[in-house]
Amino acid sequence: MKLLFLRYISNRSIGESLRSSILNTGIYVYDTPESLEEKVFYWFNEDEDKLLETVLIGYDSKERRITEGWIGTAEPVADDSLKIVIGGIKPLREEQIREIERLYVNASKYKKNLKDVKEYLFMRELPQDILYDILYDLKDSCVHNSKKDKVFKGDYTSLKKDDISFLVKEMERNLNPLAQRSYMAKRAIGMKKPDECRSEFQRDKDRIVHSKAFRRTVDKAQVYSTHKGDHYRTRLTHTLEVNQIAKGIARSLRLHEDLVEAIALGHDIGHTPFGHEGERQLDLIMSGKLKLCKDHNPENFGGFKHNYQSLKLANYVEEKYVECEGLDLTYQVLEGMLKHTKIKKCKGIDCDTCCNKCFDIDEFLIIGDKEKLYLNQPFASTLEGQVVAWADEIAQRGHDLDDGVAGKLVDINDLKEELKEYEFMSPIVSIIETSLDQIKKSKRELVDPGELLRARVTPKIIRLFIDDIAENSRKNMDEYLKTHEIKEDVMIDSELICFSKEMKKIVDKLEEVINLQVINSQEVNCFDGKSMYIIKKLFQAYYNNPKQLPDHTLRRIQRELKDMNIPTVDVRKGKKRDVDREILIFKGIICTENRKEDFLKQKTFMRNIADFIGGMTDNYANSRFKELYNGN
Known part of the structure; x- marks a missing residue:
């Protein structure tokens, strides 16, 4: 402004x-x-x-x-x-x-x-x-503190060892000293008594699996459109692969598998339809870098990033309890979900100087204490959270290759020849050559040699990565235990889970080579271009005429303004003149004498449109686009 x-x-x-x-x-x-x-x-x-x-x-x-x-x-x-x-x-x-x-x-x-x-x-x-x-005099202002006041707070925000059942303690008895345990669990609300048979983190895992946001990942693209075929990965299949890899690493290191699973299953629930291009488009709008129409004055409302949005969905948007919003997950799970993609702190006055790599946490953590997310460090403060971040990286490298070969964008033989130019890539070259040789020497009649090659190469590469990260991380953990005193609440201030230097070099080069062939391909970019267009047009439609928003989104806007003691007009039931004026305030086209309230109305309106579009599946976004624009 x-x-x-x-x-x-x-x-x-x-x-x-x-x-x-x-x-x-x-x-x-x-x-x-x-x-x-x-x-x-x-x-x-x-x-x-x-x-x-x-x-x-x-x-x-x-x-x-x-x-x-x-x-x-x-x-x-x-x-x-x-x-x-x-x-x-x-x-x-x-x-x-x-x-x-x-x-x-x-x-x-x-x-x-x-x-x-x-x-x-x-x-x-x-x-x-x-x-x-x-x-303005901000002593009583809610511009910076529009976080929801909790009208309910339970007795189990923090736990003691005595709160945990004998059975759960026994399940956690043989964990590494650096692993998390149920009595360390902390929640923003904590209204449910600890379970006799389930660890605190298993309860979180169950809540995530039964959430609407998790179910929607079945129809959200990873890289390829789901219309391309059933064999390409969606957000859900990617999530299951991350979960499997993370559990394998956690078991090898004696970390808490329930916590690893909860983070892995929830890490991508904040993804938009159409993969990262949908996310980029929403971020351009919410960071004030895209003009929607002639009358639109773009403002920075905190940006949009899928890992931050995962936090908001779990913490606030999901409906499960009568007493409060959200799933009331532990801070350990929330932090792991947030930091599966490394967060970056802004070094400037605001986000205009950091290339969209930092986002306003207060726009996403609506209920709770951001101090418990340890935002001063870009990696998770639990080893379980660090494991999921690297498992996500491993899964991405695996399915970029696998889907690239399936989509005929990557040729295994060409890839092998290209990687031969780099001596340090010999472990990957060896896997490909061994697999090719085994298939060539097979004595049975192969129905689809290419399919078998994919099924041999990708898992072996993933296994190579898992073995390296487990071995290297175990060494780091042993050294850490020698030099640090372990307290009741384990908070790790170093990135102990990581590849060896040699393997990190291999992983980075493989990503670079595959990205040139897959991510930059015509097919993927045509899909991204269409995705960008649909997301922008959907936002324009809802911005220009909020009456096209569903009732639950309009009710959420009203409720959030009411929680901030800001008077508003019911868009569905108000008089036409009042509604039209309220919509102009929402859009920032006209102002009242109370500029502070005008700004909060505009921000709440824009953020709820982003939440609604961000929660759509690919099919629903396509159908809404066709409905709003008559299929054109």
Whole structure:
């Protein structure tokens, strides 16, 4: 959102004149320099109401710092193109002034500091959250804390050893000292008493398997469209493969298999229809980088990323309990789901400087304490979470090759010859050559030699990866135990689960070679292009006419606004005039006197559209697209 800055020297006569005018009349008339006349005309005419939120900065040239600040609303004088009237002026609090000062000296977003701008009148586009810090008193604000207040909190948010049954303790008795155990489980709500026969993490696994989000993964593409054939992987089949690989590694290292399974089964429930291209399109919209239509003013609402969305679905969107939203999973499972893809912390003022690689956790963790997700480290604080992250990597390398060969995008013989150019790839070359030789020497009549070759090569490569990561991780764990004291709550601050350096090099090269042939193929890119188009058109349809949204999405929007004490109009039952006006506020086209509430309405509206589209299966997204656009 754009903000007009008027800078003045507070320790000179202009500062005295400005203060006197404000204190006496509540307004200030600024004479624009002729050199800025064209810019000022453009700034005001860009805004429909010809009103601009304005910050007046009092800069002390001797002390070289901002000593005072004011906020107001500027508008041009009708018969004088060089005069601007700033009214409704109020002084800024000390903490608001310091927020401006932070922008004043930080060049990471603005290329040069505010103090290096030569003009005394200039525009800057600020993230909404920073803007509201400056413009409004946020002591009672919910702009930053729109997290849902829990009306219910159970007795089992944290457990003690005595809470766990003898049977469960026996099941966990032989685990590695670095493994998680049921008594370490922590939940945001924790209303259910520990089970006599199931570990805490098995309960999480069961909740995930019976969730709607998990069932939908059966019809969400991995890389190829599900229309291509039944033998290509979907999100569900990929998830089952990740689960199998992760369990194998966990058993080898004596880690908690129930926790590994829960994380593995839940890690991809936040994926959009049509694979990563659907995710990229939603992220462009939710990070303010894609204009949906002429009247749309893109804003950064925290982005969209499937691992963060998995967190939101499990933590808030899924319906299971009368008393609360979500599945009430343990933080150990939530963290593992979030970090199966490494998270990156933003180093700039906001996400515009980090290439869409960080996202606003507060937009996704609606219930709970983000401190318990250990966001200061990009990898999971449990070894079980680290295992799933690498199992996901192994599964992806396996099925990229397998599906590539099945789709005739990768030729095994050509791949072998290409990999021969790299001496360090000899283990993979050896697997391919051995498999080819075995098939060639087979004494039985083969129905489909190509199918058999795939069935031989892919599992052997996966086995190679699993053996290496298990052996290397076991060494790392043994060394860690020698140098660290193990506490009651095990929190690992090092990435102990990983490939050896030699194997990591092999894995990376295999990914590079296969990606060139599969991910960059015409077939995959045609599918991605169509996917991108459908997701964008669906969002446009719901943005332009929210009445096309299903009742449950509209009810969720209403409920979330009600939880923040923001009045809203029922889109289904309200009077047409009121509904039309409310929709314009949702879209950010018109504003009321309460800009803070307007912003929250807009954010809630956009986020719920993203949630609805993100939860669609491929078939449902296609059918909705045809229904909304008459099949065109």
